[in-house]
Amino acid sequence: MTSAAWWRDTLPRLVLSPSFVLVLIFVYGFMAYSGWLSMTDSKMLPSNGFVGWENYERLFRLRHWNTAINNLAIFGTLYIGICTLLGLVLAIFLDQKIRGEGLIRPLMLYPMALSFIVTGTAWKWFLDPGIGIEQIVQSWGFTEFEFRWIKDRDMAIYTVVIAAVWQSSGFVMAMFLAGLRGIDGEILKAAQIDGASNIKLYRRVVIPMLRPIFLSAFVVLAHMAIKSYDLVIALTNGGPGRATELPATFMYSYTFTRNQMGVGAASAVIMLMTIAAVIVPYLYSELRSKPGERG
Amino acid sequence: MSASTTQAVRTGRATRFVIYTVLVVFCLFYLTPLYVMAVNSLKPLDEIRGGGMLNLPLDATLAPWRSAWSEAQIGVQASGLKPYFLNSIYMVVPAVLLSTLLGALNGYVLSKYRFRGDKIIFGLMLFSCFIPFQIVLIPMAKILGILGLSGSTAGLVLVHLVYGIGFSTLFFKNYYEAFPTELIKAAQLDGASFFRIFQRILLPSSGPIIVVCVIWQFTNIWNDFLFGASFADFDSQPITVALNNLVSSSTGVKEYNVHFAGAILAALPTLVVYVVAGKYFVRGLMAGSVKG
Structure with missing residues (x-):
């Protein structure tokens, strides 16, 4: 090989290598290090005293962690379910030659451009019994009206769902709308000529064709749910008590304020594994089905 | 759409x-x-x-x-959000530019050159978009300390650059995949160099994807809270962290009106970008969700 050819072959790899090295160290190296720490007796500072699975055993005995897991189950299920349902219905409605679609679509999607801290701040005071919804409805004459979920240990997690749905459902709508616009109108016409009612048409023909979008929406929403941190911090700060604690807030407080770094690292590993279980098969199938061609 | x-x-x-x-x-x-x-x-x-x-x-x-x-009183200083707004700008601008530049080069290489392991490298970069950042918090704190970047804006730029590479690479790779490889082959035969091809052939037609990538990175980095809260000190906190301090501070009267004004201030840059270039923002969201 001539040196020019060698250079032409090597240069692309050379250009890619800084990014690759950064990702290798800062993503995969860090994962390995956190994984190692989860098996050590690290407290306030990282330590290398190996303790095996002890941190994981402790983690799953902690009521605090179980609260976080339960909350994630409630939050994740409702968040994914409501966003998907709402996104689908709004997309189908918007797909009916709606006047003003160009105005409605961006209105539904703008929350996605906001920081969760902003969303949390807005909803925190909007849901506050003193000045928010409860007060507004009472001022309309319904003096008995009560809405104090955000202060209620049993209900506070649902306020996180409300704010998160507000932020993300427009995005899911946009995904479904893009899917609907990709469906061949002839298929729908044919089905209608066969006498299918609108509801039947959507249930039997259209919605099944949107399957890939359901999958994408699920993957995106699931990984966002597991990573949820900012919104809870801004909206309820994990409270009242620990009523809205999620794994992400648990990890942070155990690692950085309670000086239980080993347990904190173990919780981060569990979070990573959960997300990997959702994302890896998805990415694998996506990359395989379109082998390197077109995007 | x-x-x-x-x-x-x-x-x-x-x-x-x-x-x-x-x-x-x-x-x-x-x-x-x-x-x-x-x-x-x-x-x-x-x-x-x-x-x-x-x-x-x-x-x-x-x-x-x-x-x-x-x-407004934020932390110990009655400085209002202004210095933190500026911190966010100092953090966002270099992080966005660098991650977009690296993404463009990576996308070019990964879409137009084949070598052993290219798929795996892309897969590893792609997965890095989705990791829960909790898994990197502890080692990152340690490394920033070793590099002398703890509590600095430069440290946050590094963090956002590293975790922005995955998405920007994805954007550019998918975009360049659709670009005819024959053109590049022809230019190579004419003796055009690697960078010349990039500069003369790909870059001039990359306008839309650059906009998509810049908007995506800008929105994500501006809105970040976790890294800012973990790695910044009082002098380098981004606005999201300062806003949260303002709203959740337990001392004194709750100045709801100030909180709302602050929240709008923190939201304004991303909202303006959304209003001006919403189409590109949506394209970025879609590219981030429907992979391939």
């Missing part, structure tokens, strides 16, 4: 009425929080405490905005 497909489904009048009603109700649902923030940021505190959160201000005042921007 074109609105031009002919609609096949016929809908009756009653159905259309229901559809419009539902759409209007949900538009109100999406708009209300922004409206509440806007009107209440213009009210004196007494007026908010007196109720009527949905009412327009009786006695409109810009004082809460002035306070949020330059007077």
